[in-house]
Amino acid sequence: MDLAAIRALIAPDMARVDTLIHTRLHSEVGLIDQLGNYIVNSGGKRLRPAVVLLSAGALGYRGTQHLNLAAIIEFIHTATLLHDDVVDASLLRRGQATANQRWGNEASVLVGDFLYSRAFQMMVEAGSMRVMEILASATNTIAEGEVQQLLNRHDPDTTEPRYLQVINNKTAKLFEAAAQLGAVISGGSDKIEESMATYGRHLGIAYQLIDDVLDYSPSNRELGKNIGDDLAEGKPTLPLLYAMWHGTESAAAVIRSALAAGGLDSLQQVLEAIESTGAIAYTARRAEAEAHAAVAALATIPRTAYRDAMEGLARFAVERAF
Numbered sequence: 001m002d003l004a005a006i007r008a009l010i011a012p013d014m015a016r017v018d019t020l021i022h023t024r025l026h027s028e029v030g031l032i033d034q035l036g037n038y039i040v041n042s043g044g045k046r047l048r049p050a051v052v053l054l055s056a057g058a059l060g061y062r063g064t065q066h067l068n069l070a071a072i073i074e075f076i077h078t079a080t081l082l083h084d085d086v087v088d089a090s091l092l093r094r095g096q097a098t099a100n101q102r103w104g105n106e107a108s109v110l111v112g113d114f115l116y117s118r119a120f121q122m123m124v125e126a127g128s129m130r131v132m133e134i135l136a137s138a139t140n141t142i143a144e145g146e147v148q149q150l151l152n153r154h155d156p157d158t159t160e161p162r163y164l165q166v167i168n169n170k171t172a173k174l175f176e177a178a179a180q181l182g183a184v185i186s187g188g189s190d191k192i193e194e195s196m197a198t199y200g201r202h203l204g205i206a207y208q209l210i211d212d213v214l215d216y217s218p219s220n221r222e223l224g225k226n227i228g229d230d231l232a233e234g235k236p237t238l239p240l241l242y243a244m245w246h247g248t249e250s251a252a253a254v255i256r257s258a259l260a261a262g263g264l265d266s267l268q269q270v271l272e273a274i275e276s277t278g279a280i281a282y283t284a285r286r287a288e289a290e291a292h293a294a295v296a297a298l299a300t301i302p303r304t305a306y307r308d309a310m311e312g313l314a315r316f317a318v319e320r321a322f
Contacts, residue, residue: 001305001312009309010053017049017070024071024118035099035111039078043094047313048073048178051203054313055182055196058298058306065185068122072135073178075119080142080174082112087150088233092226130184138177145169154234156244156256163238164205167212172204179203195300199310202294207317209287212237214320216274231270234262238286240270242279251276284318291318 007014025036049070056066084090085098086105092098100108116139123132148166152158179200183193215230216239230237236259244255251273258266274280294314298307 001308003312003316006050006054006309006312006316009305010050010057013053013057013067013070014046014050016067017046017053017074020067020071021074024075024122025115027114031103031107032111032114035103035107036078036115038102039082039099040074042096044078046074047207048077048174050313051175051178051200051310052182054306054310055179055200056186057182058301058304058310059183059186059188059192059196061182061186063185065126066182068126069131069181069185070178072119072122072126073174073181075115075122076135076139076142077174079112079115079119080146082108082115083146086112087146090229128184131181134177134180134184138173141169141173145171145173149235152236154260154262155236156259158236158241160238160241163236163241167205167208168201171208171211172201175204175207176200192300195297198297199294199314202290202297203314203317206287206290206294206314209238209283209290210318210320213239213280213283213287215239216271216280228264228267228270231258231267232262232264234259238283239274239279242282243270243273243277246277246279247273287318291315 001009021040022037025033025040027033027036052066052070052073081093082099085093086100086108089100090098091101098108099111119135119139123135126132145166145168148162149170152162152166176197177200180193180197183196188196212230215237216227226232231240240255240259244252244259247255251269254266254269255273258270291314294317295311298310301307
């Protein structure tokens with residue numbers, strides 16, 4: 001099932017989620033409305049809310065709580081984007097100016113805080129301690145991942161396990177929570193809940209690995225970002241680390257220096273090292289293995305259109321790079 005078919009399957013529910021997002025985003029404080037609507041309408045794929053909807057559908061859920069949870073997941077994700085762009089001093093996201101570029105760092109951080117607090121208000125309304133436990137744990141883990149990424153920045157001695165821990169915490173944890181919540185509200189067994197969490201975790205890792213590949217790909221411009229943004233920010237992602245570990249001594253020295261200093265002065269040499277060492281192919285293979293693990297985790301649930309869509313989403317996470 002391709003992305004268009006996946007979107008068609010959940011289109012009615014996603015339309016209701018979008019309405020809920022805009023309703024609950026409203027504030028009497030005009031700047032919150034303005035900035036919040038700017039970022040939630042900025043062209044995101046709504047993948048994380050989609051995982052909630054697909055997980056609930058795959059397990060036969062028939063209520064409406066999945067809509068609320070999908071909106072919560074999107075609010076949490078959007079808050080992290082606002083904070084990320086401030087920390088990274090980003091100027092561009094999804095092809096347009098970042099919120100911090102338009103309204104300043106202070107406004108972006110505070111509206112991000114509003115989105116987090118609104119998400120927690122909605123969690124309370126869900127009336128489930130298990131739901132609150134999963135989401136509270138996820139937001140805490142995401143914050144840890146952000147700090148870990150900050151500590152790794154400009155550090156060419158970052159190891160592959162340290163890098164993977166960051167993307168597991170910073171990115172995969174919210175995908176994991178999204179899939180797990182579908183099982184919780186559907187009354188799934190502990191085994192089913194764990195299977196869905198495993199699916200989401202591997203999906204999120206695959207997605208982030210390919211995101212890191214795209215940072216060194218010409219197709220990155222189509223996503224509204226610049227080639228080498230991660231390098232400019234001194235982020236030691238896997239394509240860069242692999243090229244450093246497997247390149248010539250001179251190439252490794254260039255990458256170490258570029259990571260430590262940040263900036264794009266050595267971008268062409270770094271791109272040549274990434275190309276010559278097969279770093280993109282290596283990272284893509286790692287992503288494919290994660291996508292396969294995500295699909296394998298679905299073996300415990302019945303074969304339905306929703307399960308097919310979840311498998312298709314895992315393939316999309318990898319194939320969007322090529």
